[in-house]
Amino acid sequence: EVQLVESGGGLVQPGGSLKLSCAASGFSFSDSAVHWVRQASGKGLEWVGRIRSKANSYGTAYAASVKGRFTISRDDSKKTAYLQMISLKTEDTAVYYCTRWGTSTSDAFDIWGQGTMVTVSS
C-alpha cells in the first residue's frame, strides 16, 4: 500500500524541540521529494519546507516563518524523512503533514500522511 505515516508529535514547551518522522511505503521513496505542510486549528494549509532526492542533491528549502529553526532531513535506507524543530513557538502549534511531490504522473502533492499534532504550550 502506498502511504506516508507521520509520528513524533506531542506537547512541548515554548523554546523546546521536537523531531517528527515520516515513514514511507509502497513507492520509490529515494526518488521522491518530501515536503512538510502544516495546519493550525481553524486555519488553512501552510507549506513548511521540502527536501529533494539524492539525484537533486538533497536540496532543502523552507518557509520564512521556520527558516533557521526547522531542518528537514531524510534517510533513504529507512525510507523515512524527518522534521527537526527547535526554538518552538506557540504559533508552531499545528497538525503537521508530510507529503510526496509527485513528478512522474503529476507535479503536485499526490501522497499525504494522516498528520501528527504538535502543541507548543507552557
Next chain:
Amino acid sequence: DIQMTQSPSSLSASVGDRVTITCQASQDINNYLNWYHHKPGKAPKLLIYDGSNLKTGVPSRFSGSGSGTDFTFTISSLQPEDIGTYYCQQYDDLPITFGQGTRLEIK
C-alpha cells in the same frame, strides 16, 4: 511570495448543484496550479493538477480551468461526500503557497 486568493471562503449548496470556486494568483503562475480536497481529520487529497488535469481515479464531476492568474474549480453535480474544504496551490515559485480555502457544506 505569490499570494493565492480563493473565493468564496465558504458556500452552501444542495446535492446535484453545480459549484464553482475561483482562485486568483498575485502574478502569472502559468498553469502551475493544483486543487485539493480536505476533510477534518483526514489527509488532503489531490483532485486536479496543472490547472485542468484530473488525477486518475478522481470522479469526472470535478474539473479545473484557467491560466495565468485566474483559475476555476467546478463540481458539476454536488454529492454528499464532497463536503469539506477545497484549496488551490501554486508551485510556480517557492515558497509554495495555498489559497485560504473554501469550506463547502450541503444545504
